[in-house]
Amino acid sequence: METKMLDAHIPLPLAERLDALALDLALPRDEIVTEAVTAWLDQEERRRIATLRTLAAANTIILVEHDRVIDWADSL
Template sequence: MTIGSDEDGNRNRGLDGPCAGGMADKIDAPVARIERSRRWIMKQALAAWINQEEERHKMTLEALADVDAGRVIDHQNIQAWADSLATDSQRPTPTA
């Protein structure tokens, strides 16, 4: 990892290393198509991944809070509801 500054003078940590499994080749197509640098593409991809991971973590914490509060639906109720979907007498959607 290297530490430097971006074009706006903001401190950043650069990541140096190989790009696995032909990913480098796959980056070339969007680089040419949208006329942006590889660095810009990688920065966008990393930002999107970080946002996705933050959202996933937030949702996990919310789900665990629901479990702790007893807001869960019994597996047998879910299974019975799912089994009823292919019948003429569908059960109402289970709720916590």
């Protein structure tokens, strides 16, 4: 797979946590970062799809007149 080099400035405490995790897991930092970015992007895509579906569903809602709702409630 082709790759692209990205530079990112992250807070020092986060970089230290990344270094410690990479050492503990004996994994390269770029592998951990790639997995984290992939998980974040997947989550954001799921959220976007859910939002679009919710908006589409909201556009198909059928409105019922207030009086009809009252009549229905009174009939119960």
